[in-house]
Amino acid sequence: MAARTDPESPGVVARHRPHRIIAVGGGKGGIGKSLVSANLGVALATRGQRVLLVDADLGGANLHTCLGVAQPTATLSDFMLRPKARLEDVIVPTGVANLSLIAGALDVLDAANIKYAQKQRLLRSLQTQSVDYLIIDLGAGSSFNTLDFFIIADHGVLVLLPEPTSVENAYRFIKAAFYRRLQQVESQYGIERLVEKALSTREGAARTPHQIIQHVRQQNAALAERLEKELAAFRVKLVLNQARSDGDLNVGAAVVSAWKKFFGLEMDDLGAIRYDDEAWRAVRKRRPIVLEKPESPAAMGIQRIADRLLALDGVTE
Amino acid sequence: MSAMKHFEQQSYYELLEVAVTASEDQILDAYARAMETYSPDSIAVYTLADPEQLEALRERLTQAMEVLCALERRIEYDRKIGVTRSPEELARLRAESLKRAAETATDTAPANGAGEAPVTQAAAPAEPVAEVKPEVQARPATEEEELPEAEVVSGEVVAEAEPVVASEPVAEVEPVAASEPVAEVEPVAASEPVAAEAKPTIQNPPAEPPVAVTPPEPKPGPGPVAASAVPEDEVPAADPSEPTAAPAASTPPSAGPTPAALPLVPLAAKPGHLHRSLTPAPISGLKPAIHARPMASTARHGSTVPPPLPPRNGLRAPVRPEAESARPAPPPSATRPNGQQLGEAPVLAEASAIANAESALALVSAKARDSRTRLKTVVDIPSDAEFNGELLRRVRESRNLSLPMLADRTRISSRHVENIEADRYDILPASVYLRGMLMSIARELGLDPLRVSKSYMGLVASGEKKAR
Numbered sequence: 001m002a003a004r005t006d007p008e009s010p011g012v013v014a015r016h017r018p019h020r021i022i023a024v025g026g027g028k029g030g031i032g033k034s035l036v037s038a039n040l041g042v043a044l045a046t047r048g049q050r051v052l053l054v055d056a057d058l059g060g061a062n063l064h065t066c067l068g069v070a071q072p073t074a075t076l077s078d079f080m081l082r083p084k085a086r087l088e089d090v091i092v093p094t095g096v097a098n099l100s101l102i103a104g105a106l107d108v109l110d111a112a113n114i115k116y117a118q119k120q121r122l123l124r125s126l127q128t129q130s131v132d133y134l135i136i137d138l139g140a141g142s143s144f145n146t147l148d149f150f151i152i153a154d155h156g157v158l159v160l161l162p163e164p165t166s167v168e169n170a171y172r173f174i175k176a177a178f179y180r181r182l183q184q185v186e187s188q189y190g191i192e193r194l195v196e197k198a199l200s201t202r203e204g205a206a207r208t209p210h211q212i213i214q215h216v217r218q219q220n221a222a223l224a225e226r227l228e229k230e231l232a233a234f235r236v237k238l239v240l241n242q243a244r245s246d247g248d249l250n251v252g253a254a255v256v257s258a259w260k261k262f263f264g265l266e267m268d269d270l271g272a273i274r275y276d277d278e279a280w281r282a283v284r285k286r287r288p289i290v291l292e293k294p295e296s297p298a299a300m301g302i303q304r305i306a307d308r309l310l311a312l313d314g315v316t317e
Numbered sequence: 318m319s320a321m322k323h324f325e326q327q328s329y330y331e332l333l334e335v336a337v338t339a340s341e342d343q344i345l346d347a348y349a350r351a352m353e354t355y356s357p358d359s360i361a362v363y364t365l366a367d368p369e370q371l372e373a374l375r376e377r378l379t380q381a382m383e384v385l386c387a388l389e390r391r392i393e394y395d396r397k398i399g400v401t402r403s404p405e406e407l408a409r410l411r412a413e414s415l416k417r418a419a420e421t422a423t424d425t426a427p428a429n430g431a432g433e434a435p436v437t438q439a440a441a442p443a444e445p446v447a448e449v450k451p452e453v454q455a456r457p458a459t460e461e462e463e464l465p466e467a468e469v470v471s472g473e474v475v476a477e478a479e480p481v482v483a484s485e486p487v488a489e490v491e492p493v494a495a496s497e498p499v500a501e502v503e504p505v506a507a508s509e510p511v512a513a514e515a516k517p518t519i520q521n522p523p524a525e526p527p528v529a530v531t532p533p534e535p536k537p538g539p540g541p542v543a544a545s546a547v548p549e550d551e552v553p554a555a556d557p558s559e560p561t562a563a564p565a566a567s568t569p570p571s572a573g574p575t576p577a578a579l580p581l582v583p584l585a586a587k588p589g590h591l592h593r594s595l596t597p598a599p600i601s602g603l604k605p606a607i608h609a610r611p612m613a614s615t616a617r618h619g620s621t622v623p624p625p626l627p628p629r630n631g632l633r634a635p636v637r638p639e640a641e642s643a644r645p646a647p648p649p650s651a652t653r654p655n656g657q658q659l660g661e662a663p664v665l666a667e668a669s670a671i672a673n674a675e676s677a678l679a680l681v682s683a684k685a686r687d688s689r690t691r692l693k694t695v696v697d698i699p700s701d702a703e704f705n706g707e708l709l710r711r712v713r714e715s716r717n718l719s720l721p722m723l724a725d726r727t728r729i730s731s732r733h734v735e736n737i738e739a740d741r742y743d744i745l746p747a748s749v750y751l752r753g754m755l756m757s758i759a760r761e762l763g764l765d766p767l768r769v770s771k772s773y774m775g776l777v778a779s780g781e782k783k784a785r
């Protein structure tokens with residue numbers, strides 16, 4: 001998702017940026033975002049990639065638990081509360097080679113409502129980490145604080161369960177993320193009002209990218225062309241979690257198809273993770289599935305997703 | 318730009334998410350998938366699209382499928398949207414279309430042959446070929462050898478097998494199948510539906526054979542048989558008039574049209590079968606007829622068919638001798654010269670394209686044979702039968718498939734399957750869904766999806782009229 005062009009981050013820092021930022025969201029709670037983040041991190045780390053996991057679930061952090069890391073000594077809140085602190089100061093090891101962690105803000109009750117300036121500082125700091133992959137585990141909901149982490153990512157990963165509730169939240173989430181992304185560029189295209197409506201009203205939200213581009217085209221065709229290119233870069237990666245039947249395995253492809261037909265944008269289906277009792281027992285043991293039960297269908301599903309991501313990025317092992 | 322099209326702006330190919338080079342089978346698969354994805358209770362569209370949008374999309378999808386699965390309409394559509402195809406690709410598409418049509422024909426053919434009546438029908442064609450009964454015995458034998466799958470079927474099957482055999486060769490088994498007699502008769506039947514579906518023009522070839530048959534021999538058996546077989550298959554296809562009417566009558570007009578390359582090309586592909594079938598038939602049973610037929614086939618060859626034929630004949634020749642020595646010789650001689658005569662480059666190009674297509678089709682044929690074998694157990698389905706729920710149920714039962722199993726495999730709720738089978742038209746889902754369901758069911762039962770859905774939807778429509 002092409003949001004590297006943060007005006008506030010000077011070009012000099014570019015060298016130190018993580019090669020790729022992956023943000024894992026999904027709108028709904030309890031759909032396995034943390035599990036996907038943790039295991040994807042492990043899977044990438046075991047392939048030799050340097051990975052930093054960030055628990056940005058500002059309201060209900062528990063990524064450390066998924067990894068079996070004891071109560072972390074430093075957390076994100078240490079960074080946020082101390083203006084002088086550097087992000088590097090709150091990174092803790094995970095026991096897995098190449099994989100480190102920034103644990104969530106456990107103790108700041110209102111961390112979910114961090115101030116704009118704090119958020120910008122965090123975003124900037126995240127973007128300057130020099131690792132191969134920075135994986136941001138997002139919280140539930142579609143608040144701006146969540147969306148803003150999602151749209152700075154190169155790979156916005158949307159976790160989905162084959163259930164109506166999850167699908168509903170997922171669509172709401174990506175539409176909100178899309179319009180939030182649009183908001184960053186709205187002034188260039190004179191579409192502030194459209195975006196405002198889309199973000200605040202139901203009818204507005206029903207408007208599709210195509211219609212917005214049509215609107216811009218009426219004024220300026222060249223501009224519309226540019227906007228279209230920009231919007232086409234909003235390409236969410238889909239992960240279907242807890243597939244219980246063979247039919248469930250097709251839900252990802254169906255969502256990709258439907259998103260294209262009704263919203264007009266492309267999406268990539270990264271793959272599905274099988275529902276698997278054995279593997280879920282690993283969670284209970286606070287161990288990443290890919291390490292605890294590498295042969296389980298769920299672990300293999302995650303490995304395939306990691307492979308696909310690396311392939312998308314052109315990384316060869 | 319094309320990047321952000323919604324379905325309203327998508328081409329038929331984009332709608333179905335297939336390449337412009339997609340085969341009919343791929344298109345039908347894609348259609349089935351799409352109908353599942355965009356069914357009203359599909360989770361993937363929950364809160365993304367409202368019911369009216371979904372309905373509109375499904376209608377577009379159905380329209381897309383119908384156009385892209387009728388080759389002539391597809392070509393016309395391609396022209397409209399600016400898709401251009403190389404002659405090779407066109408030839409391939411034609412070959413595929415013909416093949417599918419032939420499969421459809423075989424699907425129905427065995428059905429015809431299943432019951433008692435079929436047997437007689439099957440027997441009749443055989444007679445002309447050999448004039449000797451032994452042939453009949455020969456068939457079963459070949460069948461068993463060739464088709465291990467037959468074992469799967471029950472004892473009854475064996476008895477019913479003959480008709481099936483007949484049909485199989487028609488499809489693409491020919492090279493494999495040594496059973497010439499059988500093959501010869503059926504092809505005629507098989508070819509016709511093909512022709513009808515593919516294009517009006519193609520009708521000529523199919524028509525010709527019957528002609529040859531009728532005039533030549535005093536034997537009432539073969540002539541009528543062939544004629545009757547043909548019509549039956551045609552019925553589903555398109556022209557109701559031709560079948561019943563004397564084939565002879567239809568021939569003359571057909572001869573005239575001998576249109577351009579279009580119809581011919583397809584012929585060339587499938588044709589292999591057609592020709593074989595056509596030529597042999599005359600040779601075997603009807604000697605006077607022999608002259609007439611070769612002529613007919615020659616004419617066709619003259620235009621395009623030649624290239625593919627020679628090899629085929631070559632193959633054939635050896636095969637036939639094994640089974641029956643007498644027949645093989647004549648046909649090759651008759652056809653080969655023709656083939657060689659035409660050395661035009663375009664023709665050759667097409668021929669090679671067709672050859673490629675055919676080899677690809679050979680792969681598919683395994684699958685097709687599979688479904689055909691399953692058909693052996695089929696109930697007696699008259700070829701002009703309307704596929705009502707009752708018939709679908711009997712076909713299902715003949716396949717030892719329980720209703721829940723069928724529902725599970727097609728992912729259609731068993732309530733719907735039950736209502737479909739019970740012909741409860743008034744409580745069936747809306748036609749857009751129903752059509753997709755019928756196609757899924759038909760495919761699972763090894764029937765022709767398009768034929769079944771059209772037939773059933775016709776019944777539903779007439780039922781609605783009555784209700785009003």
